Structures are given as structure tokens and as C-alpha cells.
Amino acid sequence: MPHFQKNVAELRAVASMFWPEELSQEAAKLSVVPLLLNTQDQFLSILGVDVPDIAQLFVLLEAAELPANLFLKHLMILADFGGEILQRINDNFSMIFPNGRLEYEWKNRIHSYQFQRLPVKGRLNNAKLGVSGKKLTESIKLNDLLQDVIVLLLFGGASTNLYTAELLTKCEISNYFGRPTALKEFVKQRYIWVSRITAGSRSNNLGQLAQKFAQDYLETNLSIEGVHIQANGNLPAISHTNRDTNRPTTFDIVVSKNDKYVAIEVSFQVTTNSVIERKAGQAQARYRQIEAAGYKIAYILDGAGNFQRENALDTICTYSHCTVAFSRSELDVLCEFIREYLK
Numbered sequence: 015m016p017h018f019q020k021n022v023a024e025l026r027a028v029a030s031m032f033w034p035e036e037l038s039q040e041a042a043k044l045s046v047v048p049l050l051l052n053t054q055d056q057f058l059s060i061l062g063v064d065v066p067d068i069a070q071l072f073v074l075l076e077a078a079e080l081p082a083n084l085f086l087k088h089l090m091i092l093a094d095f096g097g098e099i100l101q102r103i104n105d106n107f108s109m110i111f112p113n114g115r116l117e118y119e120w121k122n123r124i125h126s127y128q129f130q131r132l133p134v135k136g137r138l139n140n141a142k143l144g145v146s147g148k149k150l151t152e153s154i155k156l157n158d159l160l161q162d163v164i165v166l167l168l169f170g171g172a173s174t175n176l177y178t179a180e181l182l183t184k185c186e187i188s189n190y191f192g193r194p195t196a197l198k199e200f201v202k203q204r205y206i207w208v209s210r211i212t213a214g215s216r217s218n219n220l221g222q223l224a225q226k227f228a229q230d231y232l233e234t235n236l237s238i239e240g241v242h243i244q245a246n247g248n249l250p251a252i253s254h255t256n257r258d259t260n261r262p263t264t265f266d267i268v269v270s271k272n273d274k275y276v277a278i279e280v281s282f283q284v285t286t287n288s289v290i291e292r293k294a295g296q297a298q299a300r301y302r303q304i305e306a307a308g309y310k311i312a313y314i315l316d317g318a319g320n321f322q323r324e325n326a327l328d329t330i331c332t333y334s335h336c337t338v339a340f341s342r343s344e345l346d347v348l349c350e351f352i353r354e355y356l357k
Contacts, residue, residue, distance in 0.1 A: 018336040018351045022327045029339040031318045032284055037223050049150060050088060056080040057088045058201065064192025068127065068165060071191075076156050082164075083144030083154040089167040090145060092201065093184045097140040100163065103181075107133035110178050118169040120188055127165050130158035224282040224340065225266050228314055231345045232269060238356055241271045249275045252303050263300065265311075271356045275309040278348075282340050283319035290319075294326035301333035310355050312348060316340035 017024070060078055065071045075085060090096065103110060116127045132138075140146040143163060144154040154160070170182025172189075190197040225245065233243050247268030254261055265277035277300075281290055293313075304311045313330055316339045320327060331337050336351040338344040 018347065019331070019334060020337045021331050022321075022324055025315060025327065025331065025337055025339055026321055028341070028344055029316045029321065030341055031316070031321070033282070033317075034341070037227060049084070050091060053080055053084055054088070054201070057085060058194070058197060060085065061187070061191060061197055062194035066121075067125070068168075072156060072161060081153040082156040082160045083152070084150060086143060086160055086164055086167075087145040087150060089164060089187060092187055093167050095167055095184060097138070097143075097145075100143075101138050103166070104133045104138040110181060116165060116169060116178075117174045118172040118188075119174060120169060120172055120191075124174060125169075127169070129162045129165075132159070132162040132166075134159065221280075221282070224314075225280045228278070228280055228340075228345060229267050231342070232267070232349065232352070235346065235349050236269070236352060238271065238353060241269060241356065244268045244270075247277075249277055249304065249307070249309055251307055252277075252300075252309070263303075269352055269356075274356050275307075276352050276355060277304060277309065277311045278314065279311070280314045280340075281317070281320060282314075283317040290315075290323045290326045290330075294323075294329040297330045297333040310335040310351075312336035312338070312351065314338055314340055314345075314348065 020028075056078065057080060060071075060074055060080065063071075063074055065074060075082060078085075111129065111132075114129050116129070118125055118127070134142070141149055143160065144150070144152065166182070167185045168188045170185030171179055172186070173179040173182060187200075190200050229243060229245055236243075245267055246264050247270075248262035248264060249268060252263050254263055266280045267278040269276040269278065279293060281293060283290060301311060311334055313334050313336070315327060315330065315337060336348060338348045
């Protein structure tokens with residue numbers, strides 16, 4: 015019979031530590047970095063043209079092979095201006111642009127741009143702009159909303175309103191229009207750093223891929239009639255409980271049949287961060303609730319970064335009914351644990 019509840023040393027002995035090749039390949043498909051690098055020359059050639067006004071830049075962009083949403087994504091990376099910041103601008107638009115216009119200085123004279131779609135109702139998110147990972151593979155033509163955000167990122171830092179200019183100080187790319195050498199140097203310096211936008215996207219994608227891979231593996235290999243497998247699921251009567259809230263606890267994967275439930279948490283971190291510490295802080299309370307209800311909780315734990323937090327891993331292993339690493343053989347162990355409990 016397999017040993018289901020491993021300690022840290024036993025877990026380390028079977029861990030992958032670094033991303034398996036099959037997951038790395040899938041993650042590369044979702045990463046925005048290769049797409050940006052492959053189209054960087056096109057992006058630079060557009061901004062390198064000395065246009066007399068913004069209208070001519072839009073004419074140039076519409077004639078180019080580079081999709082408008084990909085052009086916008088380049089600008090967002092260079093300005094380090096992600097979706098969360100744009101949402102805050104959208105929420106406070108009337109305060110930042112009282113007359114719905116951006117007055118800015120460019121080429122030694124004052125220009126004025128009338129926003130056409132901003133502010134939008136609801137959320138101004140990456141999907142709506144066509145700059146999320148999946149949307150970037152679609153070719154979206156220039157539209158009023160994309161024009162508004164492009165102008166914001168290009169000229170916001172040159173606003174004649176000092177308050178607005180200070181808020182949008184990173185939006186300085188217009189300073190490099192028509193100056194190919196200076197523009198290339200500016201872009202080179204920006205891309206030396208790993209932007210928080212791309213880094214966060216990649217980390218999120220990898221975490222989702224690990225969870226999805228585990229879920230797919232269970233669906234294929236459990237072979238139990240009537241079993242239900244749900245991503246981001248809940249367990250009956252298991253909740254976050256404190257003075258302010260009593261809401262269901264969400265687990266990465268929930269496997270159930272009839273009145274039996276297995277909660278599964280997945281953590282694969284190649285570089286160290288605090289996520290595993292948070293999971294460890296929740297482990298004891300979750301375990302006691304789940305144990306009292308007659309359910310089970312299992313963890314898939316792997317990655318060199320996680321093993322740098324040995325105390326956190328030790329806590330999780332102590333308060334778990336099953337701990338496995340991230341590999342097909344280890345997921346087989348998890349499948350056997352679930353089958354034994356559900357049968």
C-alpha cells in the first residue's frame with residue numbers, strides 16, 4: 015500500500031523541483047514575452063516615424079501589419095501600466111479629465127484630444143482591450159477605445175494639468191517619437207527588467223496550468239463511476255469563519271461522490287514566494303474542519319521555491335491526509351488515495 019502522508023524529506027525525494035517539459039511548453043504558448051519580442055521591430059518602426067500629429071500616427075498604425083491590440087500591449091509594457099492601473103484611471107476619470115479631454119504639450123505646442131469611449135461602464139480589463147494572453151493571438155483593428163488608451167499611454171505624462179501629469183508620469187513614450195536611436199535605447203532599458211505585468215501573467219499561467227493538468231489527470235485516471243471533479247470547488251459546511259464573514263472555503267480541486275469529498279490544493283513554485291506560507295497558515299484550521307466533517311484534504315506540492323520554505327511544507331504535510339509531488343507517478347498515488355476513500 016502506498017504511503018499517502020509524506021513528510022518533507024519523503025516529498026523532496028520524489029519532487030520534480032522544476033517545471034516538467036510538457037508544462038513548460040504549454041506555458042510558453044500562453045506567455046506574452048515571445049510575441050512581444052517577435053513584433054518589437056514592427057512596433058519600433060511605427061514609433062520611429064516622425065509624424066506631425068496623433069491622427070497621422072493612427073493612419074500609420076492602420077496601414078501597418080501590427081494589430082492595434084498588440085501595439086497597445088507594447089505600450090503597456092513600456093509604460094509599466096497594467097490593467098489594474100487603467101481600471102483606477104477609468105474609475106476616477108472625471109476627476110483626472112474634468113472636461114473629457116487630454117491637453118498635452120508635444121513638439122513645442124499644446125494639443126488637445128477628446129476621449130471617445132473613456133470612461134467605459136463597468137471594468138476596463140485586459141480582455142476588453144484585447145491585450146490578455148488569449149486575446150493577443152487575435153488581430154484586433156484600431157477602434158475608439160484602443161485609440162483612447164493609446165493616447166493616454168503616449169501623452170499622459172505630457173499633460174498640461176500638473177495633477178494629471180504626475181499621475182501618468184510613466185506615460186512618456188511620446189518623447190521618443192521620430193527618434194529611432196533614442197527610442198531603441200529606451201526600449202532596450204525597459205526590457206532589461208522583467209515587467210511586473212509579464213511576470214505576474216506568467217506566474218498566474220503556470221499556476222493555472224499545474225491545476226488544470228492535475229484536474230485533467232484525475233478525470234482521465236480515477237475511473238470511478240459517478241465521481242464529480244470540480245475546479246475551484248467547495249465542501250459542504252467548510253467555510254472561512256471569523257467575526258466578519260462565514261463563507262464557503264474554495265479549494266483548487268474538489269473530488270466528490272455522494273456524501274464523500276476530497277479537497278485538493280496545488281502549489282508548484284520554482285521561485286520562492288509567500289503563497290506557500292499562506293497555505294501553511296490555513297492548513298491546521300482547514301484540516302480540523304475537514305476531519306470533523308469526515309472529508310479528506312490532499313496537497314500537490316512541488317517546486318524548488320516551495321522547498322526553500324521547509325517549515326511551511328512541514329506544517330502542510332502534518333495537516334494533510336495525502337501529500338504528493340507533481341509527476342504522473344505521484345498523481346497515480348493521489349488517484350489511489352481517492353479511490354480508497356471513495357470506494
